[in-house]
Ligand SMILES: [Zn+2]
């Protein structure tokens with residue numbers, strides 16, 4: 001290092017600086033007409049100049065700084081394939097960099113005093129800070145900007161670059177470019193108020209983010225224009241497709257679908273969807289970062305009778321999005337109702353659905369994210385076991401009462417397995433209202449039994465479920481009088497033992513045949 005010729009002025013490179021921007025800064029600081037003087041001094045071979053494969057060891061020598069400092073901003077690392085490169089620490093395809101014809105935001109360069117690395121990206125068509133397009137053509141000589149110029153803000157023709165006029169960016173473009181800029185420079189993520197899926201975009205690596213913009217932008221641009229698609233158009237089209245997520249993306253898929261010959265079935269792996277499929281299924285890693293794309297594609301595919309991932313994204317543990325469109329049978333399974341009941345709700349429009357047509361097969365799918373069972377009133381739904389405990393009667397008795405209509409389901413369709421809290425409360429109230437206030441006079445003179453002694457009985461006269469059910473039915477129909485209530489609960493209802501026994505004897509069918517299969521009265525349908 002001691003034998004090397006050093007530059008007179010050799011400021012250190014910034015950690016977020018463009019490497020070629022740094023060489024141009026050295027050119028300007030030392031008063032050279034263009035960067036070729038630096039290359040000569042650093043003995044950098046001609047074939048490396050202006051490419052991603054430039055070596056930095058001799059550049060480090062003439063600027064008197066450790067080689068590692070320049071390795072950080074170098075475009076390649078040892079052992080990298082010729083088609084790959086990197087920008088700061090981010091691996092990229094070599095075509096993702098725009099090194100031959102640079103572009104800058106003169107305002108940023110003026111404020112910072114150096115060119116930041118993100119301007120080396122092909123897709124960086126604007127500055128999110130100043131919300132304007134970048135400068136890539138000299139406003140005076142109208143030539144593409146070149147690194148072979150005397151200063152950061154001066155063209156080789158002498159024009160002062162900040163005096164150029166640039167067009168404004170749309171807000172979604174600003175957001176997308178800001179996400180890219182932060183990703184390149186390693187700045188922390190932020191919250192945006194935007195129609196773009198910003199949280200999902202911020203989770204992607206720079207490489208995946210660029211792939212996404214490239215795929216969506218080209219897919220949308222090729223459809224709308226026959227012209228050669230420029231990088232700027234690709235970013236604009238990608239932004240429009242990602243905006244109002246996922247509405248515009250679905251519209252784009254629908255437009256692609258319309259280009260299929262009629263009668264041809266949808267296959268995501270074939271034209272015109274295969275590039276988007278490849279992006280979502282293969283290219284974006286880790287896989288869950290592509291879920292926001294995969295879920296939309298899965299729903300779209302299901303709507304048109306195709307198959308895409310078979311909902312694997314939604315089944316993956318921790319996946320945030322559930323699969324949107326499901327079959328009627330699947331909806332019925334999820335809500336523990338009979339498929340024909342779900343089908344009836346769909347037919348009557350109580351559950352919203354969409355038509356799915358493929359060839360001659362027409363079926364309806366339910367949007368699982370907005371479809372709910374048509375409850376008459378909002379409220380808690382008890383499982384049958386819990387409702388039975390709350391009322392203080394055995395589960396089988398409750399089922400029998402529900403089946404024969406003694407338990408009224410006014411707030412929830414009685415084909416469902418649960419019970420609405422209002423129906424449970426009203427049933428308890430109905431039982432309690434049977435007790436006279438004050439209790440009957442002969443309360444203390446006759447032998448009585450509490451209802452809970454009957455419902456809990458496991459042996460003897462009261463043990464069969466049919467007997468327990470009969471007694472509650474007789475109470476509700478007031479054929480079996482209630483004398484009082486000891487504790488304000490249905491279990492505390494007091495009944496005359498003599499009356500109970502008479503009731504059982506009178507309903508001899510019950511008492512004679514204690515082996516009546518309970519299930520016969522328990523099945524609702
Ligand atoms: Zn700027």
Ligand SMILES: [Zn+2]
Nearest residue numbers: 138141155157
């Ligand atoms: Zn010029």
